[in-house]
Amino acid sequence: MPPALMKRPRAPYRDIAVAVPVSLPYVRYSIDSAHWWIARALKALCDGAGIVPADVDGLSVSSFTLFPDSAVGLTQHLGLTPRWLDNIPMGGASAVVALRRAARAVEAGDATIVACIGADANQVDSFRKLLSSFSRFAQDASYPYGYGGPNGSFALLSDHYMRTTGTTREDFGKICVSQRDNALTYPQAIMKKPLTMEAYMNARPIADPIHLFDCVMPCAGAEAFLVTSLDVARDLGLPHAQLTGAIERHNAFPDDPIQMRGGWEMDIDELYGMAGTTPDGIDVLETYDDYPVIVMMQLEDLGFCPKGAAKDFVRAHDLTSAGDFPHNTSGGQLSAGQAGAAGGYLGLVEGLRQVTGQSLSRQVPGAKRALVSGFGMINYDRGLCTSAAILEGPGPQEGAGT
Numbered sequence: 001m002p003p004a005l006m007k008r009p010r011a012p013y014r015d016i017a018v019a020v021p022v023s024l025p026y027v028r029y030s031i032d033s034a035h036w037w038i039a040r041a042l043k044a045l046c047d048g049a050g051i052v053p054a055d056v057d058g059l060s061v062s063s064f065t066l067f068p069d070s071a072v073g074l075t076q077h078l079g080l081t082p083r084w085l086d087n088i089p090m091g092g093a094s095a096v097v098a099l100r101r102a103a104r105a106v107e108a109g110d111a112t113i114v115a116c117i118g119a120d121a122n123q124v125d126s127f128r129k130l131l132s133s134f135s136r137f138a139q140d141a142s143y144p145y146g147y148g149g150p151n152g153s154f155a156l157l158s159d160h161y162m163r164t165t166g167t168t169r170e171d172f173g174k175i176c177v178s179q180r181d182n183a184l185t186y187p188q189a190i191m192k193k194p195l196t197m198e199a200y201m202n203a204r205p206i207a208d209p210i211h212l213f214d215c216v217m218p219c220a221g222a223e224a225f226l227v228t229s230l231d232v233a234r235d236l237g238l239p240h241a242q243l244t245g246a247i248e249r250h251n252a253f254p255d256d257p258i259q260m261r262g263g264w265e266m267d268i269d270e271l272y273g274m275a276g277t278t279p280d281g282i283d284v285l286e287t288y289d290d291y292p293v294i295v296m297m298q299l300e301d302l303g304f305c306p307k308g309a310a311k312d313f314v315r316a317h318d319l320t321s322a323g324d325f326p327h328n329t330s331g332g333q334l335s336a337g338q339a340g341a342a343g344g345y346l347g348l349v350e351g352l353r354q355v356t357g358q359s360l361s362r363q364v365p366g367a368k369r370a371l372v373s374g375f376g377m378i379n380y381d382r383g384l385c386t387s388a389a390i391l392e393g394p395g396p397q398e399g400a401g402t
Contacts, residue, residue, distance in 0.1 A: 120340025183331025
């Protein structure tokens with residue numbers, strides 16, 4: 001291969017601040033459009049930063065229900081004139097992808113303050129309509145035959161993973177029960193009742209081996225954050241975290257007959273190398289959690305345990321935010337809800353809150369470094385998009401509000 005075509009490592013991120021975590025309370029159904037949710041999130045970002053919309057010169061939007069508009073249509077709707085614009089249709093991977101691309105724009109001087117927003121509506125029939133046209137594969141090869149959603153796909157993945165690794169439903173259940181415990185401390189969670197292992201095990205089946213509490217609850221809502229330089233964040237007096245590393249990968253390991261690993265495995269050494277840390281240096285982990293099997297894969301691919309050993313890791317640790325391995329501290333999508341693309345933002349916004357001491361849920365004592373991972377765009381047998389980022393909160397020499 002000619003030297004010019006050799007793969008080069010990603011450049012480290014320089015002086016990038018992430019600030020102003022915004023979560024609009026989720027609702028099960030809403031007659032309001034995605035535009036309405038995005039506009040509310042933008043206002044909350046501006047109010048939280050003490051700026052006006054004209055100060056936002058970059059915009060990144062992720063939404064499944066924005067159609068027929070895209071991010072460019074929103075500029076006129078919201079009265080913005082950005083000099084940098086992005087539209088990221090990558091589902092659960094969108095937040096980290098938005099973050100890393102916005103960071104590069106700030107580094108290059110293409111934008112000074114970027115608003116990253118994930119939002120979706122959920123009217124009574126909108127989820128069914130979304131599933132029917134989710135992808136060309138869905139339109140042509142699954143939905144016409146009554147196979148109308150992700151439950152069947154994740155049932156195949158879960159069954160294969162369980163058979164291969166010896167993982168049990170009780171192992172999946174520990175993730176779900178722990179996240180419900182976390183959600184009970186998060187005031188905006190959709191799920192308000194405690195979940196016991198007995199209730200988890202006895203829940204009605206959905207698509208064997210998936211049962212009710214393995215599935216996320218579709219809802220409406222928005223999540224958002226700002227990306228800017230450290231200097232601007234300090235000048236505005238914003239509590240902020242620094243982006244120290246981020247990766248994304250698409251259609252990883254296409255020759256695998258069925259997905260047992262994601263793109264994280266390909267890039268994880270580079271992620272930790274950029275951030276100057278290891279798995280042992282992570283204080284809070286926020287994984288994408290549309291189904292427990294994907295959490296298991298991320299625990300392995302992100303380096304917290306060997307491949308196939310996530311069940312042993314889960315059995316050995318307390319995954320609640322009061323435990324020895326705080327995970328999905330707002331309850332994750334399994335208990336806080338999945339507001340479409342906003343669900344992909346939930347973990348990043350919560351991780352930002354935790355490392356800046358602003359958590360709305362139970363604060364993890366001394367949390368300085370959060371790893372946030374994303375997963376999205378499921379086809380029949382695999383998710384195509386993976387991403388991860390590491391956020392570092394202020395050290396003793398730099399208080400959260402400086």
